[in-house]
Amino acid sequence: MNSQQTAAQPNDDSPIIIIENMHKWYGQFHVLKDINIAVSRGERIVICGSSGSGKSTLIRCINRLEEHQRGRIVVDGIELTNDLKNIEKIRAEVGMVFQHFNLFPHLTILENLTLGPIWVRKTPRREAEENAMYYLEKVRIAEQARKFPGQLSGGQQQRVAIARSLCMKPNVMLFDEPTSALDPEMVKEVLEVMISLAQDGMTMLVVSHEMGFAKSVAHRVMFMDGGEILEQNTPEEFFNNPRHDRTKLFLSQILD
Amino acid sequence: MTSITGSGGHAGRELGPPVTSIGVIGWVRANLCNGWLNTGLTLAVLYLLWATLPPFFNWALLDGNWFTSSEQCKASEGACWSVITANIRFILFGFYPHDLQWRPLLAVVILIVLLFLSRNRRFWGRGLLYGWLLGLFAMGLLLKGGMFGLVAVDSDNWGGLPLTLLLAVFGLAAAYPFGVVLALGRQSQMPVIKAFCVVYIELIRGVPLISMLFMSSVVFPLFLPEGMTLNKILRAQVAIILFTAAYIAEVVRGGLQGMNRGQYEAAESLGLNYFQTMRLIILPQALKIVIPPSVSILISAFKDTSLVVIIALYDLLKTTQTTLTDPKWMGYSAEAYLFLALIYFLCCYAMSNYSRKLEKELDTGH
Ligand SMILES: Nc1ncnc2c1ncn2[C@@H]1O[C@H](COP(=O)(O)OP(=O)(O)OP(=O)(O)O)[C@@H](O)[C@H]1O
Ligand SMILES: [Mg+2]
Numbered sequence: 001m002n003s004q005q006t007a008a009q010p011n012d013d014s015p016i017i018i019i020e021n022m023h024k025w026y027g028q029f030h031v032l033k034d035i036n037i038a039v040s041r042g043e044r045i046v047i048c049g050s051s052g053s054g055k056s057t058l059i060r061c062i063n064r065l066e067e068h069q070r071g072r073i074v075v076d077g078i079e080l081t082n083d084l085k086n087i088e089k090i091r092a093e094v095g096m097v098f099q100h101f102n103l104f105p106h107l108t109i110l111e112n113l114t115l116g117p118i119w120v121r122k123t124p125r126r127e128a129e130e131n132a133m134y135y136l137e138k139v140r141i142a143e144q145a146r147k148f149p150g151q152l153s154g155g156q157q158q159r160v161a162i163a164r165s166l167c168m169k170p171n172v173m174l175f176d177e178p179t180s181a182l183d184p185e186m187v188k189e190v191l192e193v194m195i196s197l198a199q200d201g202m203t204m205l206v207v208s209h210e211m212g213f214a215k216s217v218a219h220r221v222m223f224m225d226g227g228e229i230l231e232q233n234t235p236e237e238f239f240n241n242p243r244h245d246r247t248k249l250f251l252s253q254i255l256d
Numbered sequence: 257m258t259s260i261t262g263s264g265g266h267a268g269r270e271l272g273p274p275v276t277s278i279g280v281i282g283w284v285r286a287n288l289c290n291g292w293l294n295t296g297l298t299l300a301v302l303y304l305l306w307a308t309l310p311p312f313f314n315w316a317l318l319d320g321n322w323f324t325s326s327e328q329c330k331a332s333e334g335a336c337w338s339v340i341t342a343n344i345r346f347i348l349f350g351f352y353p354h355d356l357q358w359r360p361l362l363a364v365v366i367l368i369v370l371l372f373l374s375r376n377r378r379f380w381g382r383g384l385l386y387g388w389l390l391g392l393f394a395m396g397l398l399l400k401g402g403m404f405g406l407v408a409v410d411s412d413n414w415g416g417l418p419l420t421l422l423l424a425v426f427g428l429a430a431a432y433p434f435g436v437v438l439a440l441g442r443q444s445q446m447p448v449i450k451a452f453c454v455v456y457i458e459l460i461r462g463v464p465l466i467s468m469l470f471m472s473s474v475v476f477p478l479f480l481p482e483g484m485t486l487n488k489i490l491r492a493q494v495a496i497i498l499f500t501a502a503y504i505a506e507v508v509r510g511g512l513q514g515m516n517r518g519q520y521e522a523a524e525s526l527g528l529n530y531f532q533t534m535r536l537i538i539l540p541q542a543l544k545i546v547i548p549p550s551v552s553i554l555i556s557a558f559k560d561t562s563l564v565v566i567i568a569l570y571d572l573l574k575t576t577q578t579t580l581t582d583p584k585w586m587g588y589s590a591e592a593y594l595f596l597a598l599i600y601f602l603c604c605y606a607m608s609n610y611s612r613k614l615e616k617e618l619d620t621g622h
Contacts (some may be wrong), residue, residue: 095525116527119528
């Protein structure tokens with residue numbers, strides 16, 4: 001389990017992600033308004049908010065799947081600019097898990113996992129495969145290594161997707177509604193994997209409406225509305241004493 | 257979850273499907289005789305077959321002449337396959353010097369063996385690549401000569417099957433990757449590259465192949481510097497490549513557009529660059545989707561190589577036609593063209609058969 005610990009270095013207390021006065025527009029539409037976040041190493045943040053509030057856009061800006069137009073984003077000391085080299089470097093450091101898994105359907109599970117390490121990290125194939133098997137064990141799916149994604153259930157696919165990101169040994173993991181495309185009985189197996197990841201000290205930003213997960217794992221919960229971070233707090237405070245009316249309304253809607 | 261399926265299997269195993277729905281009777285019932293209209297159509301087709309097949313069979317096989325002289329043919333009612341057998345060497349090799357025709361024959365054999373080996377994806381690797389390089393060199397050497405004690409043969413004398421296969425195999429092999437590059441260019445973010453690809457594709461698709469061939473043989477040499485000439489076969493080859501690539505490009509573009517955004521995003525979020533993303537993630541999937549339409553294009557391009565007759569190249573079609581202008585063998589065009597059709601059919605069938613095999617092999621259940 002020790003190889004996992006490289007992800008978080010608790011002694012280093014400079015923030016791993018800094019977002020300052022960040023704005024983003026789609027054409028005339030102001031999606032993100034003056035976002036300011038500092039994420040320290042090993043911190044776990046859950047982001048929630050109603051549909052269209054900009055949650056996906058926010059975390060996609062962190063690995064440049066979307067471009068921001070104003071302000072600064074610094075990840076692990078590297079500022080996100082139009083410099084392609086920087087972008088590729090940051091993407092290799094930041095793992096991303098999508099709502100719809102986005103596994104590569106023409107490659108086996110094992111090949112899905114070794115692709116990044118072999119081509120981006122230049123890891124020798126054997127080492128990449130051993131490493132991939134380690135993470136497949138970790139998400140409890142090693143026996144499926146030779147299958148194709150299309151032969152797996154949704155929950156299994158999402159666990160493979162998490163393992164695929166972990167194989168790149170990222171310092172930060174981003175999750176965009178990782179369980180919302182899953183049948184209820186599969187949500188649990190994916191959340192368990194995420195919880196064990198949290199226990200290993202991974203820095204995580206999770207867009208999710210799984211409030212149980214937020215309560216047990218998050219250090220901070222953020223509520224987004226209309227492209228702004230309206231409220232953020234520890235899970236206890238956030239759920240017991242929401243300040244804004246919008247937050248109260250949102251919580252009342254999703255809690256029953 | 258496994259317990260749900262555990263008990264369901266037994267009932268089905270003992271109760272087989274009713275006899276009439278399986279086997280020959282079931283098939284005939286379901287496909288030929290379900291309803292009056294279908295029964296009537298089936299009978300009509302059976303009558304047509306009965307009226308045409310036996311006479312054809314008699315003409316082609318029972319009364320057919322295989323190795324006779326043209327006089328014997330004239331006296332006979334049946335097909336005169338002798339027109340083929342008597343002229344086979346000219347049909348297959350054109351004006352290539354008679355004594356040296358083992359050379360193009362060997363070149364064709366090498367080509368077919370290499371193509372056959374390449375069918376099997378297990379052989380794909382460095383060995384096969386070297387095999388192709390060596391094979392290409394050997395084929396060029398055999399056809400052209402002028403080295404290692406082989407007499408030089410001018411390319412004006414190349415003709416028949418080797419020429420057709422040469423134009424087709426290298427035309428298609430070069431057009432496909434070029435078409436893929438054009439398709440990627442058309443999707444490009446860079447306006448200049450995109451504009452170039454769009455203009456190229458639209459221009460080429462707006463012009464018939466015949467006029468491209470004419471241009472390549474008549475107009476193009478005008479632009480070459482004084483004293484420099486480009487081989488006629490090469491010019492036709494280039495025209496075929498440029499032409500086919502534009503069509504391949506549009507088919508491939510369709511495949512690229514069918515790709516899910518999520519695949520690009522997943523590849524990018526792993527840190528893969530543009531070329532890696534395309535080569536490892538996008539193209540393998542997109543090209544697989546477009547196998548059937550691409551093969552249609554390749555097959556029609558293969559057949560279109562016969563248009564090179566208009567710039568006086570002696571491909572398989574032209575050598576066959578030339579045989580028929582011989583007074584001795586005039587009037588046996590049915591036999592000659594049937595033979596020609598058979599060769600073309602074999603090649604095209606091999607292509608479509610291979611594409612189906614490939615599709616099945618690449619199927620990963622998504
Ligand atoms: N490519 C785009 N072009 C234009 N507008 C977009 C684009 N992508 C998203 N938007 C808009 O930006 C807003 C924020 O989108 P985003 O996907 O970030 O919302 P979200 O909070 O993730 O919502 P959900 O819970 O539905 O996933 C939405 O109003 C959406 O319509
Ligand atoms: Mg979203």
